[in-house]
Amino acid sequence: MRKTWRRTCALAAAPLVMASAAACGGDDSGSSAGGGSTTLRVIVNITPNLTEQYWNTLFDRYEKAHPGTTVKLELTGTISANAKLTQDLAAGDPPDVAQQITPTEDTVDLFADLTDQAWTAKTPLADQYAIDGKRYLVGVGEQIQSLVFYNKEAFTKAGLDAASIRTMAQFTDAMGKLKAAGYTPLQTAGQWVTGGQFSMMADAGVMTADPDWTLKRKDGKVSFADSGYASYLQAYKDWIDKGYLKKSALGLTYADGQTDFLNGKSAMYIMGSFFVPSADQAKKSDGIGVFTMPTDGAYPSGQFGNIADPYVVVSRSKHRAAAIDFVKWLVTDPEAVKSQLAADGNLRQGFSYPMSSLGTQVQQILDKAPSVIVKAGPRQPIAGYSDQLNTTVQSLFSGTSAKSAASGLDKWWNSQS
Numbered sequence: 001m002r003k004t005w006r007r008t009c010a011l012a013a014a015p016l017v018m019a020s021a022a023a024c025g026g027d028d029s030g031s032s033a034g035g036g037s038t039t040l041r042v043i044v045n046i047t048p049n050l051t052e053q054y055w056n057t058l059f060d061r062y063e064k065a066h067p068g069t070t071v072k073l074e075l076t077g078t079i080s081a082n083a084k085l086t087q088d089l090a091a092g093d094p095p096d097v098a099q100q101i102t103p104t105e106d107t108v109d110l111f112a113d114l115t116d117q118a119w120t121a122k123t124p125l126a127d128q129y130a131i132d133g134k135r136y137l138v139g140v141g142e143q144i145q146s147l148v149f150y151n152k153e154a155f156t157k158a159g160l161d162a163a164s165i166r167t168m169a170q171f172t173d174a175m176g177k178l179k180a181a182g183y184t185p186l187q188t189a190g191q192w193v194t195g196g197q198f199s200m201m202a203d204a205g206v207m208t209a210d211p212d213w214t215l216k217r218k219d220g221k222v223s224f225a226d227s228g229y230a231s232y233l234q235a236y237k238d239w240i241d242k243g244y245l246k247k248s249a250l251g252l253t254y255a256d257g258q259t260d261f262l263n264g265k266s267a268m269y270i271m272g273s274f275f276v277p278s279a280d281q282a283k284k285s286d287g288i289g290v291f292t293m294p295t296d297g298a299y300p301s302g303q304f305g306n307i308a309d310p311y312v313v314v315s316r317s318k319h320r321a322a323a324i325d326f327v328k329w330l331v332t333d334p335e336a337v338k339s340q341l342a343a344d345g346n347l348r349q350g351f352s353y354p355m356s357s358l359g360t361q362v363q364q365i366l367d368k369a370p371s372v373i374v375k376a377g378p379r380q381p382i383a384g385y386s387d388q389l390n391t392t393v394q395s396l397f398s399g400t401s402a403k404s405a406a407s408g409l410d411k412w413w414n415s416q417s
Contacts, residue, residue, distance in 0.1 A: 038322045039070045041095040043088075045081045048255050049277045049344045058339060062329055069322060085314070094316040096323040101312050102129070102376070103136045104383060111136040112313040112320060114327075123331050124348055125307045129376045138331050140309035141346035144366055145272035146204035146293035146301065146373075149279075149358075153287060154267035157181045162291045168205075168235055171294040175244040178267040185244040187266035189257025194250065195390025197270040200304050202232035205295035207373045208302040214379045217413065224413075225406040231296070234402035236393065247397050274308075276345035276359045285358040292365050302371035308346035388412050 044055055052073065059071035074095055076084040081100045088095055089110065103111050108131055114120045115134045121127075123138045130136075148171075150162055158181040160174050175185035188194055206228040207213050216222040224230060239245050249257060261269040262282045269275070270293070279285045292300045311330055313323045330336055340346070342353045347366070355363065366372075375381060392405050392412075400408075 037068050037070070038319050039072055040097060040319060040323055040326055041072050041074050042097045042099070042326075043074045043076065043081045043084050043095050044099040046076065047274075047344075048258060049274060049281075054343055058336065061336065062326060065329075066325075069326070071326065089314075089316070094314050094318075096314060096317040096319055097327055098312050098314060100310060101137075102310065102380070103131060103312060104380065105131055106383060108134070108136055110315055112315050112317070112324065114138060114313065114324065117324065117328070119328055119332055125374065125376070128374050129307060129310070131377065137307070137310050137312055138327060139307035139311070140331050140337055140340045141307075141348035141351070142305060142372070143273050143308045143344075143346050144303040144305045144362070144369070144372060145200045146304040147200070147271060147273065147275075147290050147362065147365065148293055149261070149269045149271060149275060149288055149290045151183070151261075151264055151267050151287065152289050153264070154178060154181065154183045155289070158183070158267070162289055165291060165294055166299045167294050168231075168296050172235065172239070172244075175239060175268075176242070179242075179244060181267075183267040184246055184265060185267055186239065187257055187261040187269040188245055188249045189252040189254055190250040190394070191254050192386075192390055193254050193257055194393045195386060198232070198236060198389065198393045199386075200270050200272065201236075201293055202229055203304045203373055203375070204293045204301040205232065205297055207304075207375075208295065208371070209297045211302075211371075211373065212379075214375060214381055218382070223406075224409040225403070228296075229409075230402065230406040233393075233396070233405050237396045237402040237405075240397055245397075250394060250397055273346065273362050274344045276356065276362060277343060279358055280356045285356040288358055290358065290361045290365065292369070298370070300365070300368055300370065302373045303366060303369040305372040305374055306376070307374075308344060309340050382413065382416050384416065385413070 042059070044050065046052055052075070055073050059073065062071055063069060074084065081098055085095065085098050085101060113134050113136060120135045120138050124142050125139060126135055155162060158174070158177040160177060165171055165174055178185040188197055209228065210216070213222060213227070240247065252260070258275070258278055260266055262279065262284050276285070279288055292303070295301045311327045313320060313327055317323045330340070334351070337348065337351055338353050341348055341351060345359060345362070347363070388409065392409055396402065396405055
């Protein structure tokens with residue numbers, strides 16, 4: 001494992017809570033800290049790696065070490081953890097802990113201030129995600145996401161060398177050769193995947209060149225239409241028009257798109273390091289390679305990344321002390337940390353676990369990355385940006401021009417100010 005991490009800024013890939021609810025002190029009566037019996041309600045996102053079974057097994061370990069405390073997994077159904085939390089707060093039925101939520105300046109009152117908990121200072125990216133110097137969010141590890149996974153057999157058939165793909169032009173040329181070889185060149189999907197992949201691609205290039213781009217956009221000093229984002233939107237639109245991306249892919253779920261790539265139906269897949277465990281579980285890792293996202297600027301670029309498995313304690317929790325103790329265990333207990341890191345392919349200084357050949361390749365990319373780009377704190381985009389970007393990128397599939405998409409993003413951003 002790498003000994004040090006160069007992470008100065010981060011994108012919050014976790015959704016943002018936009019509920020409006022009055023914060024109030026939790027009632028710790030009946031909490032495990034004072035004896036008796038406590039049931040902690042916890043909201044998480046269920047993913048192909050972090051399944052319901054995984055979470056229940058992890059929580060069982062806490063319960064065994066903390067008699068009198070029961071951890072109840074709150075299932076979200078088809079909605080996100082963010083949406084579930086918003087619903088519960090609006091209904092006056094707050095949970096105790098939520099995973100994969102990123103507080104903003106507008107929503108900090110919904111979450112417990114953990115700054116006085118000394119252990120939080122040693123958790124990954126704690127300072128980068130602080131708001132006005134206060135810590136509301138703690139995480140297990142870190143992820144990198146500007147990665148292109150590829151099918152080795154497809155590259156061999158198309159006569160491609162992954163090490164030679166460094167620029168966007170070379171990336172596009174490779175797609176043409178892969179299509180000629182009978183493959184769907186690049187895998188995507190609907191849900192959040194479309195906009196997420198675009199960020200993994202474009203942010204690496206734009207923010208390696210200008211780490212303060214988001215700050216400047218907030219100040220009105222730059223725009224999407226007159227920046228590198230316009231070029232990336234044009235490249236993406238060209239790929240759609242050339243058939244390098246299937247228009248029908250928007251009908252796929254995140255899990256379905258991942259399965260199509262693993263089954264060899266597509267040749268490349270832009271995704272974060274959290275893809276590695278899925279490849280490992282499918283026993284496909286040895287047939288998959290990975291390279292850092294090509295750009296039209298410096299190569300290798302910075303890696304677009306974020307905090308992994310972030311947790312917040314809901315300020316209206318009825319068992320705040322017990323909830324804080326549980327979150328502390330999640331992010332500091334060595335075995336709990338290693339379990340979560342391995343389950344989702346994440347990394348953390350001082351913690352190691354057995355890696356596949358694919359995981360080792362990702363680690364090597366990180367070792368060579370000049371920086372990791374984290375959009376958090378003052379560098380976090382305005383509320384709603386991720387959803388708007390996703391909608392904008394998906395509109396390219398139905399005929400919107402790249403120029404209109406870029407100007408539309410600017411118009412939307414300006415309307416939120």
